[in-house]
Amino acid sequence: MSEMILKKSDLADFFKSLAAECQLLGPVEDGGRIKFAPADPGVFLLDFQNTFMSPKNLFFPQSERLLTFTTDSSDEKAFILEDSGDKPAPRAVFGIRPCDAKAFQVLDRIFRNDQYEDPYWFQKREATTLIGLGCNRPCPTCFCTSVNCGPFHEEGLDVLATDLGDQLLLKGLTEKGEALLSKAKGLKKADKKALEAAAGQKTASEEAITVKVPQDQIPGRSVLDLFEAEHWERVHESCLNCGTCTFVCPTCHCFDIQDEVCRCDGDRVRNWDSCMSWLFTMHGSGHNPRPGKKERVRQRFMHKFKYIPIKRDGEIGCVGCGRCINLCPVNIDVRDVVRNMNA
Ligand code: SF4
Numbered sequence: 001m002s003e004m005i006l007k008k009s010d011l012a013d014f015f016k017s018l019a020a021e022c023q024l025l026g027p028v029e030d031g032g033r034i035k036f037a038p039a040d041p042g043v044f045l046l047d048f049q050n051t052f053m054s055p056k057n058l059f060f061p062q063s064e065r066l067l068t069f070t071t072d073s074s075d076e077k078a079f080i081l082e083d084s085g086d087k088p089a090p091r092a093v094f095g096i097r098p099c100d101a102k103a104f105q106v107l108d109r110i111f112r113n114d115q116y117e118d119p120y121w122f123q124k125r126e127a128t129t130l131i132g133l134g135c136n137r138p139c140p141t142c143f144c145t146s147v148n149c150g151p152f153h154e155e156g157l158d159v160l161a162t163d164l165g166d167q168l169l170l171k172g173l174t175e176k177g178e179a180l181l182s183k184a185k186g187l188k189k190a191d192k193k194a195l196e197a198a199a200g201q202k203t204a205s206e207e208a209i210t211v212k213v214p215q216d217q218i219p220g221r222s223v224l225d226l227f228e229a230e231h232w233e234r235v236h237e238s239c240l241n242c243g244t245c246t247f248v249c250p251t252c253h254c255f256d257i258q259d260e261v262c263r264c265d266g267d268r269v270r271n272w273d274s275c276m277s278w279l280f281t282m283h284g285s286g287h288n289p290r291p292g293k294k295e296r297v298r299q300r301f302m303h304k305f306k307y308i309p310i311k312r313d314g315e316i317g318c319v320g321c322g323r324c325i326n327l328c329p330v331n332i333d334v335r336d337v338v339r340n341m342n343a
Pocket residue numbers: 238239240241242243244245246276327328329330331332
């Protein structure tokens with residue numbers, strides 16, 4: 001594991017050397033919101049709180065063509081599904097927040113099980129090197145430290161950068177990250193003073209997140225006990241089932257697959273979906289196992305804080321990014337819901 005120093009005055013050369021190797025994306029402002037995009041590295045931001053949408057679309061686009069087919073019956077391949085041929089190019093993404101990187105790891109374990117691996121997710125994951133940027137200024141709605149994560153958490157990242165004012169400390173965390181650092185220009189080995197400054201920044205950021213969301217009672221309570229708890233009768237009342245919380249969430253991953261045909265050219269496409277939609281669980285028979293708001297709201301929280309932990313060795317399906325708290329139009333706050341579940 002190497003720990004290197006990059007002076008901010010050498011940042012442009014560093015980005016230039018990365019861009020010579022692969023496509024480079026970073027945090028940029030677009031209409032007052034922050035997002036990851038390919039751009040002139042000179043406009044990449046270092047001081048931002050987080051992106052408006054989570055970066056899950058880097059690996060799980062909102063709409064993605066999976067397969068193609070033709071409906072032309074004179075073609076011997078009519079109605080045979082073929083690989084779309086869309087293959088990801090190597091790329092590096094600078095500025096990923098530790099909570100969002102941890103969310104990629106949560107989704108790695110969902111998009112892969114003993115029998116099946118989602119190639120569309122993993123092809124992009126493998127082609128991408130993630131350079132994280134620790135959070136010097138967590139938001140008031142961040143609660144990553146309550147969900148096995150933190151403002152300088154390293155899981156899911158290839159390199160972690162710490163902003164030390166006039167320089168960045170870059171820590172290689174994986175083989176991919178080390179390879180990237182070995183090729184990058186303008187780096188020198190970190191000295192003791194820089195390492196101490198980075199450790200101090202990590203502690204200060206962790207201490208700045210004062211909110212606590214205890215979950216110690218949840219593992220010991222049965223699914224049925226939590227499922228039938230009285231608080232669900234109240235939580236759902238104000239929910240509009242707008243789905244905002246699910247679309248911005250870095251760990252929400254529901255999708256729907258449909259065929260789109262224009263003349264004889266067909267695409268099999270997968271699009272984000274939401275468990276907040278009544279249609280999401282509608283059966284062909286007309287029966288809907290989650291017919292009301294209560295069932296749908298309960299599903300979202302039970303999935304993240306009970307079902308995923310049961311299936312994934314205690315892994316929590318939330319990384320505490322706070323996006324759903326900031327953006328829910330009726331102020332439903334995941335921290336309050338989880339406190340209720342725990343109580
Ligand atoms: S953002 Fe709020 S109102 Fe919209 S579906 Fe989520 S919890 Fe309900």
